[in-house]
Amino acid sequence: MAKPLFYDSARRGTPPIEEIRGAFKYRHLIFQLVRRDILTRYKRSFLGVAWTLLNPLGMTLVLTVAFSQIFRFQTPYGYAAYVLSGFLAWTFFSQTTTAAMVNLVWGGGLLNRIYIPRSSFALAAIGTGIVNMALATIPLLFVMIITEVPINISLIFLPVPVLLLAGFALGMGLLISALAVYFPDVVEMYQIILTAWFYLTPIIYPEEIIPEAFRIWVTTLNPMYHLVKLFRMPVYYGQFPTWQELSICILISVTMLVIGWWIFSNKSDEFSYRI
Amino acid sequence: MNSLIESKDLNHNEGPSTTADDEVIRLENVSVRYRVPQERIGTFKEYAIRWVQGKVKHRSFLALQDINLSILKGEVFGLVGENGAGKSTLLKLIARVLRPSSGRITVKGSVAPLLEIGAGFHPELTGRENVFLNGAMLGFTQEEMEEKFPRIVDFAELGDFIEAPLRTYSSGMWARLGFAVATETQPEILIVDEILSVGDESFQHKSLERIQSFKADGATILLVSHSMNMIEQMCQRAAWLSHGNLIAYGSTHAVVEQYLGQVREVESNRLSEESTEKPTHRWGDRRLEIRQVKIFNAKSQEQNTFYTGETLILRIDYFAHEPIPSPTIGVAIHRQDGVHITGPNTTFAGMDLGVVEGPGTVIYTIPYLALLEGLYSFTVATVNQEDTIIYDYHDRLYAFRVNNHGENVSERYGLMTMRGEWKRI
Numbered sequence: 001m002a003k004p005l006f007y008d009s010a011r012r013g014t015p016p017i018e019e020i021r022g023a024f025k026y027r028h029l030i031f032q033l034v035r036r037d038i039l040t041r042y043k044r045s046f047l048g049v050a051w052t053l054l055n056p057l058g059m060t061l062v063l064t065v066a067f068s069q070i071f072r073f074q075t076p077y078g079y080a081a082y083v084l085s086g087f088l089a090w091t092f093f094s095q096t097t098t099a100a101m102v103n104l105v106w107g108g109g110l111l112n113r114i115y116i117p118r119s120s121f122a123l124a125a126i127g128t129g130i131v132n133m134a135l136a137t138i139p140l141l142f143v144m145i146i147t148e149v150p151i152n153i154s155l156i157f158l159p160v161p162v163l164l165l166a167g168f169a170l171g172m173g174l175l176i177s178a179l180a181v182y183f184p185d186v187v188e189m190y191q192i193i194l195t196a197w198f199y200l201t202p203i204i205y206p207e208e209i210i211p212e213a214f215r216i217w218v219t220t221l222n223p224m225y226h227l228v229k230l231f232r233m234p235v236y237y238g239q240f241p242t243w244q245e246l247s248i249c250i251l252i253s254v255t256m257l258v259i260g261w262w263i264f265s266n267k268s269d270e271f272s273y274r275i
Numbered sequence: 276m277n278s279l280i281e282s283k284d285l286n287h288n289e290g291p292s293t294t295a296d297d298e299v300i301r302l303e304n305v306s307v308r309y310r311v312p313q314e315r316i317g318t319f320k321e322y323a324i325r326w327v328q329g330k331v332k333h334r335s336f337l338a339l340q341d342i343n344l345s346i347l348k349g350e351v352f353g354l355v356g357e358n359g360a361g362k363s364t365l366l367k368l369i370a371r372v373l374r375p376s377s378g379r380i381t382v383k384g385s386v387a388p389l390l391e392i393g394a395g396f397h398p399e400l401t402g403r404e405n406v407f408l409n410g411a412m413l414g415f416t417q418e419e420m421e422e423k424f425p426r427i428v429d430f431a432e433l434g435d436f437i438e439a440p441l442r443t444y445s446s447g448m449w450a451r452l453g454f455a456v457a458t459e460t461q462p463e464i465l466i467v468d469e470i471l472s473v474g475d476e477s478f479q480h481k482s483l484e485r486i487q488s489f490k491a492d493g494a495t496i497l498l499v500s501h502s503m504n505m506i507e508q509m510c511q512r513a514a515w516l517s518h519g520n521l522i523a524y525g526s527t528h529a530v531v532e533q534y535l536g537q538v539r540e541v542e543s544n545r546l547s548e549e550s551t552e553k554p555t556h557r558w559g560d561r562r563l564e565i566r567q568v569k570i571f572n573a574k575s576q577e578q579n580t581f582y583t584g585e586t587l588i589l590r591i592d593y594f595a596h597e598p599i600p601s602p603t604i605g606v607a608i609h610r611q612d613g614v615h616i617t618g619p620n621t622t623f624a625g626m627d628l629g630v631v632e633g634p635g636t637v638i639y640t641i642p643y644l645a646l647l648e649g650l651y652s653f654t655v656a657t658v659n660q661e662d663t664i665i666y667d668y669h670d671r672l673y674a675f676r677v678n679n680h681g682e683n684v685s686e687r688y689g690l691m692t693m694r695g696e697w698k699r700i
Contacts (some may be wrong), residue, residue, distance in 0.1 A: 009374055029411035036408055040399040043440075111394055113388050115371035118410055160683040183322060272372045 019083050019265035022117035029116060033124030038097075038131055058092075060084040060143055067204055067246045075206050078147030078217055081140070081236055086203035088136050089161070089231040092129050093169045093224065099125035100173030101180045101187060104271075111272055118268040119261075122173045126166050133162060140235065152238030161231040162245075167253035168227060171260030178264045180273050224251045290293075299464060299495050299519045300346040300369055305378035306365050307339040322325075338364040341378070348503035349495045351486070353506040353513035353527055355534050360516040362499050366466055370495065384463025385496075387413050389454060398442035402433055402452060405441055409456045409487060423459050430485070431455040451478055458485055465489060468499045483509070503531050504648070518621045529550075535580040536548060541675050556670045563599050563631065563657040563666035567592040568673050570653070579675040583684040583692055585646070587641040587675070591655055593667075601660045606639055610690065645691045648679040669691055 012018075012058035023030070042049050060080050068079035075082040104111075111118060137158070144151055180186040185246045196224045200217070201224045202210070209216050230249045241249075312334045339361045346352045354362045367373040368380050370388055395412055396405050406427055408419035428437050431451040441449065457465065467486070486496055486509065500506050506513060506527060513530040515523040517537075523530045572578045573586035581587055591604060605620025621628060621637065628637075653673040657666040679687060686692045 007371055008379070009368075009381070010379040012374070026411070026414065028416045029414075032408045032411040032417075036397055036400060036404070039404065040397060043399050110412065112372055113370065114395070114412060115386075134424065269374050272367060 012167060015176065015268070017261050017267040019119055019261070019268070023119050023123055026117050026120055030120055030123045030127060032126035033120060034131065037124065037128040049135070052132055056084055056088060056136050056139045059087060060139075063087070063204055071205075073209065074206055077149040078143075080147050081144045081149045082206070082232075084140055084143050084205050085232045085236045086201075086228050088133065088140060089137075089165060089228045090198060090201065090203050090224070092133050092162075092165055092187065093172075093227075094198070095132070096125045096129035096166075096169045097173040098190065098194070099128065100170075101177045101190065104177045105180050105184065105187060118271060119174065119264065122170060122177060122264075125173060126170050129169065130162065130166060144215050144235070147234065150238050152234070154234040154238050154240050156230075156238055157234040160251070161227065162232070164249045164253040165227050165231060167172060167257045171253075171256030171258070174260035174264035175256075178267045181267075196271070197222075197224065201228060203228060223256070226252055276441075297348040298345045299348045300344075300383075301381045302342050302344045302368070302375075303379045305339060305342045305344075305368065305375045305380055305443060306337060307361075307368065307373065308333075308376040309336045317536065323441055332505075337519050339368075339375075339516075342523065344514060346495060346497065347488060347512075348495055349493045350449050350512060351490055351498055351510045353510035353530070354497065354499045354516065355501075355503070355506060355513060355531065357517035359518075361519040362516055363468070364466060364519075365516065366497065369464070370466060382464065385414070386466065387457050387460055387462035388463045388466040389457045396441055396449065396453070399440055402428075402437040403442055405452070406437075406456055409453075410460065413457075413460050413462070415460060417615070427452075427455045427459045430459065430481075440580070447478065454478075454485075457673050458489065461492075462494065464495045464497065466497045503535060507531055507678075520536055523674065532580060535676060535678065536578070538581045539674065556672055557668060558670075559657070559665040559667040561667050562596050563602050564594045564596065565655055565657060565667045565669055566594050566634070568653065568655050568669065570673060570675055581644055581675060581677050583644060583646060583677055583679060583686070585644050587644045589639040589641075589653060589655075589673075590636060592636050593631070593632065593657060594634050595631045598630050598657075599629050599666070600646065601627050602631060602666065603630070603658050603660055603662065605656050605658070607650050607654040607656075608646075609654065611652070614690070616646070616651070616690070643694070644676045645694065647684075647686060647689060647691055648677055649690075650674060650676050658686060 011106065042051055047054065052145075060083060063083045064080045067073055067083070073079060103121035103125060104118070110116065141151065143149075176186060176190055180190075201222055207215075207219060207225075224244070227250050230241055230245060233239060233245070312322060338688070342344075354365065355363050364373065366388070368375060370386050371382070371383055395409050397408065400408065403424075406424060407417060407420050410423070411417075415423075427432075431437075431448070431454070433448060433452065436444065436448065441452075444452070465486075496509075499505065500511055508659070510527045511613070512525060513522060513527040515530050515534045518547040522537075523533045567590075569577055570579050570588045571588040571590060572581070575588070589606060591606075593604070603620050603622040605618065605622075607618040608616040610616060619639065651674070652671040653675070654669060654671050654672065658664060658668075659666070684692055
C-alpha cells in the first residue's frame with residue numbers, strides 16, 4: 001500500500017476543487033460516518049430502527065387529527081398523505097442541515113488533530129438523511145394505500161427531487177456550518193429560523209389558503225416551496241413535473257450548492273483555530 | 276530499505292547530515308499568524324452591530340515565527356517548550372490541519388496522530404466499529420482495516436471486549452485501542468502528543484517498545500512531552516519552542532539542558548522576586564552580610580541544572596561590616612517539598628575562619644552530587660560560632676535542579692543514590 005504521499009503547503013489549488021478531491025478520496029470515511037450515525041441513532045432504544053418508520057406515522061396521525069378535523073383543510077386527496085409527503089421533504093432538509101452544522105461544531109476537535117476533508121461531516125449528514133428518507137418512504141406508501149391515494153408510475157421519478165433536495169440541503173448546511181464556526185449561537189438561531197420557515201412553507205396547509213398578498217413570498221420566492229412541491233409531484237399528485245417546475249428546482253439546488261461549497265471551502269482553512 | 280543504517284547513523288547524533296532524501300519534514304521560514312477578534316464576540320447580532328459601527332477589531336498573534344526546521348527519516352524528534360509556545364501549532368502544520376501564513380512546509384509520507392482519549396471514538400459504537408471508523412479517518416478503506424484488525428485487537432489486549440460498546444471500557448482500554456489503531460496503520464510519521472502518560476505502567480512500557488520498533492522500521496516519530504526524562508530517553512534530536520520562536524534545535528541533550536536552564540532561571544527569578552517581597556526568606560542583623568551566592572559546575576561555569584553524580588560548587592561572597600571573630604558559615608539543602616537533606620557548616624568541618632573583616636569568599640564543593648531527579652534549594656547562613664547570633668540568613672533562596680540519566684547513574688526512585696553496586700555471588 002506504499003502510496004508515496006507528498007504534501008507541500010506552497011502548492012495550493014483552488015479550495016473548492018481541492019475539497020471535492022479530498023471528499024472523494026475520503027469517501028470511505030463518509031460512508032463510515034453515515035454508518036455511525038445510523039447505528040448510534042437507534043442503538044439504545046428498544047424498537048431500534050423501527051422508529052424511523054413509526055416516527056412519521058405518529059407525526060402524521062397527530063397532524064391529521066389536528067388540522068384536517070379542526071381546521072378542515074381541503075386537499076385533492078387525503079390530507080394524511082399530503083402532510084406526510086411534505087413533512088418528509090421538510091424533515092430531510094431540517095435534519096441534514098442541522099446535523100451538518102452540529103457535527104462540525106461539536107465534532108470539530110478532530111479537525112484540529114488530523115487531516116480529514118472539512119466537508120465530510122456535512123456530506124455524511126446528507127448521506128444519513130438519504131438513508132432515513134429511503135426508509136421513510138415505506139410509511140408514506142402505507143399511508144397512501146390506507147387513505148386511497150392512487151399510486152402511480154410517476155413514483156420512479158422520486159429520486160430526482162430527493163437528489164435536488166439533497167443538493168440544496170448540502171449547500172445550506174455548509175453555509176450555516178461556516179457561519180456557526182464563527183458565531184456559535186447560529187446553531188440556536190437556526191432552529192428558530194427553521195420553525196418560521198416550516199410554517200411559511202405549504203407543508204401542513206394547502207397553498208390555496210394563502211392570501212393573495214403573501215403568496216409571492218410563501219411560494220415563488222421560497223426555495224423550499226418549489227422543492228417540496230417537486231417532491232410531492234411523483235408521489236402525492238401522481239404525475240411527472242413539467243420542465244419548468246423541474247428546471248426551477250435544478251437552478252435552486254445547484255445555485256445553493258455552489259454558493260455553500262464555495263464559501264465553506266474558502267473559509268475552511270481558518271476552522272482549525274476557530275473551533 | 277536501508278532504514279536501519281540510517282537510524283544507526285542518527286544515533287551518533289552528529290546533527291543533521293542533511294541530504295534532501297532523508298528529510299521527511301521540512302519547514303522553511305514558516306510563520307503562523309492567527310487573526311483573532313480583540314474581544315470575544317459571541318453572537319451574530321453583536322457582530323453585525325459592531326461591523327456596522329466599524330468596531331470589529333482584530334488582533335493578530337504570531338503563533339510561530341520564522342521557523343526553519345527539518346526532521347529526518349527514522350528519527351524520534353522531541354519538541355519541548357512551555358504551554359502556548361507553539362508546539363501544537365507546529366503539529367497542526369505537520370498534520371496538514373493548518374496552513375502556514377507564510378513560508379513553506381513539506382511533508383513526505385502519511386501522518387497519523389495519536390488522538391487523545393475519546394477524540395474520534397464514539398461511545399455507543401463497539402470497539403470493532405470504532406476501529407473501522409478511526410481507520411477511515413486515517414484514510415484507510417474497510418478492506419485495509421479488515422486486514423489490520425486482528426493485530427489491533429491483539430495489541431490492545433481487549434479480547435471479547437472488542438464487541439462491546441466503548442462506553443463500557445475503562446480509560447486504559449480506550450487509550451490502548453487508540454494507540455493500537457494509530458500504530459497499526461503504520462504511518463510514516465507518527466505524532467505523539469503527551470499521550471503516553473495514560474494507561475498503566477505495563478502498557479506504557481509496551482507503547483514505548485512499539486515506538487522503538489516503529490523507529491527501527493524507518494518511521495519518523497514526533498514526540499511532545501513535558502517530561503524531560505522521556506524526551507531524553509527517546510529522542511535523538513529535539514527542538515525548543517518558546518513564544519513561537521525556535522530557541523534551540525539539535526541534539527536532545529543540549530536542547531534539554533538549555534531548556535531546563537531557562538526553566539530554572541525563570542523560577543529562580545521568580546523566587547528572588549518573591550524573596551525581596553517577602554523578608555521572611557532573609558533575616559539577621561547583617562553584620563556579616565552574604566553578598567552573593569552562586570552555583571557552579573566542575574568547570575567553574577555557572578549552572579543550576581545538574582545530573583546526578585556531577586560536581587557542584589557553591590560560592591559564597593560575604594562582607595563583614597565589623598571585625599567578627601570565628602564566625603560560622605553554613606548551608607542547608609532542602610528538597611522542594613521541604614525535606615531537609617543536609618546542613619554542613621564551616622564549624623562542623625573543623626574550619627576556623629579567624630577574625631573576618633571586609634570582603635571574603637568561601638566555597639563549598641560537593642564532589643559527587645548524590646541527589647536524584649528533583650528541585651532543590653540551598654539555604655546559606657552566617658552565624659556566630661556558638662550559633663546564638665544570626666548575622667545573615669538566606670532561607671532556600673538558591674534553587675537548583677537535578678536530572679537523572681547522567682553519566683553513570685540510572686537510578687530513578689527516591690531522593691538519592693547510595694552509589695551501591697550489585698553483584699551476584
